[in-house]
Amino acid sequence: MTSFRYVIIGAGFAGASTAYHLARRGVKEILILEQEKVAGVHSSGRNASMIRQVVPEPALIPLTGEGASFLRSLPADWPLPVSFQQNGSLLLGSGEGWRRLERDAETARQAGIEVENWSRERARDYVPVLKDADFEGAIWCPTDGVVDIHALLSGYLKGATSLGVQIRYGCAMQRVEVENGRVVGVLTSDGMTRAEVVVNAAGPWAAVVGKMAGAVDVRLRPCRRHLFLTVLLPWADPRWPFVWHDAHGFYFRPDSGGLLLCPCDQDEMTPGDPPTDNRIAELLAEKIRQHFPAISDVAIRKSWAGLRTLSPDGRFVIGWDPKVRGFFWVAGLGGHGVTTSTSVGNLAASLILDPDNRRGEPFSPERFLVTTGR
Ligand SMILES: Cc1cc2nc3c(=O)[nH]c(=O)nc-3n(C[C@H](O)[C@H](O)[C@H](O)COP(=O)(O)OP(=O)(O)OC[C@H]3O[C@@H](n4cnc5c(N)ncnc54)[C@H](O)[C@@H]3O)c2cc1C
Structure with missing residues (x-):
């Protein structure tokens, strides 16, 4: 023993x-x-490797802010290089969802996290594939990014x-x-x-x-979520931030020369290795067609699923x-x-x-x- x-x-x-x-x-x-x-x-x-500091649960915001600042300056005795690409994030909202996002952003601002409210036009200039996307405004968080998990x-x-x-x-x-x-x-x-x-x-x-x-x-509920990686897309700019529309339940970000896409599915599963479900690819295609038409018809080269454990x-x-x-x-x-x-x-x-x-x-x-x- x-x-x-x-x-x-x-x-x-x-x-x-x-x-x-x-x-x-x-x-x-x-x-x-x-x-x-x-x-x-x-x-x-x-997971999707994103560092997102503006979140709906206020109690989490001090923890998200601390997480991002740790990555910005790792301790001197940290043993390995860790790439943290601070491309920022754009959180999109419409209607009541937009008002909620503005409140979340205010809470984050009060906690010392840098955030700006952007107009639809400004967000579309920054990420041109948002040109036909359906949203009212965006929260820009420049210190968000993607980390090598x-x-x-x-x-x-x-x-x-x-x-x-x-x-x-x-x-x-x-x-x-x-x-x-x-x-x-x-x-x-x-x-x-x-x-x-x-x-x-x-x-x-x-x-x-x-x-x-x-x-x-x-x-605790382990809930499955799928991620999809597209083929190479010459127009996908690796400097884009991650873009997340909470109300439509969809996000994307540049990855490996293409885009990583997520339809924010949430099905409760037993703990383990969750199988992928083809219906979620259809859900993804439908969400993109409806809300983000400029990125429809992208071919997927790889998909996988993981579990988010929700309290x-x-x-x-x-x-x-x-x-x-x-x-x-x-x-x-x-x-x-x-x-x-x-x-x-x-x-x-x-x-x-x-x-x-x-x-x-x-x-x-x-x-x-x-x-x-x-
Ligand atoms: C698709 C997806 C996208 C996500 N995207 C993001 C994101 O962009 N940003 C973000 O912040 N978070 C994201 N998350 C959430 C994040 O991945 C999780 O919150 C985090 O990884 C949870 O870590 P954990 O250590 O609790 O669980 P796990 O990583 O699952 O670790 C638990 C470990 O416990 C081991 N274990 C369990 N039971 C036993 C036992 N009896 N004996 C021995 N070992 C055991 C398991 O094998 C496992 O390795 C995402 C999650 C998913 C699924």
């Missing part, structure tokens, strides 16, 4: 960044368990291991051992490991891992479990886990080491505790 103080389940952005930030604070005896043979097989390796994830893991964190790949956690309401270890496919703290960073499996521990019941109220789940002592959640990162990877890991590490820290209140799993009122 092996023994560690902290066992982190999952080597995606949630687990890797938490380990990195704990280790940077001098914490020893950390083990990451990852069921796959390599890191980034699931959500953290299949594989380098970023490797950076957290390399940084963590250089500070003594151990990682076991191909090792699935099968049971959380709890005695007298306190975590005492985990049973893995390689045997028992004793632990004082188990960190649930299991992404789409986080609800399953929570159940294994008898923790509070968090109704019931759209806020992350970060904090100590209210039912099982020693069980800590870093889950429900939805569609923002890349942008906020560093701020989530940093917050998790500070809450693990200082349970009285109030910064984590909006994300506390305690909000899912059902009281009977008796």
Whole structure:
């Protein structure tokens, strides 16, 4: 039997960044368990790589801002170069959706994030394929961009291991051992490991891992989303920002000489490797035809799907479990886990080491505790 103080389940952005930030604070005896043979097989390796700071949930905005500034100036001892292309973003809106976006932008501005309200004409001059697109105005965020997710994830893991964190790949956690309401270890496919703290960073499996521990019941929903990469498009300018129309549920950005496209589909699935569904390609074509006619008829060369794990109220789940002592959640990162990877890991590490820290209140799993009122 092996023994560690902290066992982190999952080597995606949630687990890797938490380990990195704990280790940077001098914490020893950390083990990451990852069921796959390599890191980034699931959500953290299949996403759109965008750093988006203006988001609808106000509690997330300080975390998105912290995430982007971390990428702009990585710590001096960061182990790898990470490309972060700050092409900016244009968030498009119409009607009530536009008014909501203006409110979101104001919240971001107050949090110190640089944003401008652009007219339709200005946005169309900047990205000419928006010429026939259906929107009323745009929010321009110049410090948004696209990051190399594989380098970023490797950076957290390399940084963590250089500070003594151990990682076991191909090792699935099968049971959380709890005695007298306190975590005492985990049973893995390689045997028992004793632990004082188990960190649930299991992404789409986080609800399953929570159940294994008898923790509070968090109704996390792993929801599939598809991405499509077009063939080379001579007119697609690699300097374009990412363009996102929340109300129409569609975004695109330059990628590999063509465009990466997303119809923002959201179907609940069981945790795992989600299959692609041809009907979503039809949904994508229909959305483009209706709202962005200048980019219709682009041929697709590749598509894939991943899972975004959504919490019931759209806020992350970060904090100590209210039912099982020693069980800590870093889950429900939805569609923002890349942008906020560093701020989530940093917050998790500070809450693990200082349970009285109030910064984590909006994300506390305690909000899912059902009281009977008796
Ligand atoms: C299509 C798509 C586009 C997205 N685009 C963006 C974007 O542009 N910007 C952004 O900020 N976010 C984006 N996201 C969201 C982002 O990818 C996620 O929020 C983030 O990757 C979640 O990280 P995670 O570590 O929680 O989960 P994961 O990356 O899934 O990691 C969890 C890990 O836990 C492991 N695990 C689970 N159970 C066990 C067990 N029992 N034992 C051992 N290991 C276990 C899994 O194998 C997995 O590797 C997107 C997501 C998708 C699907």
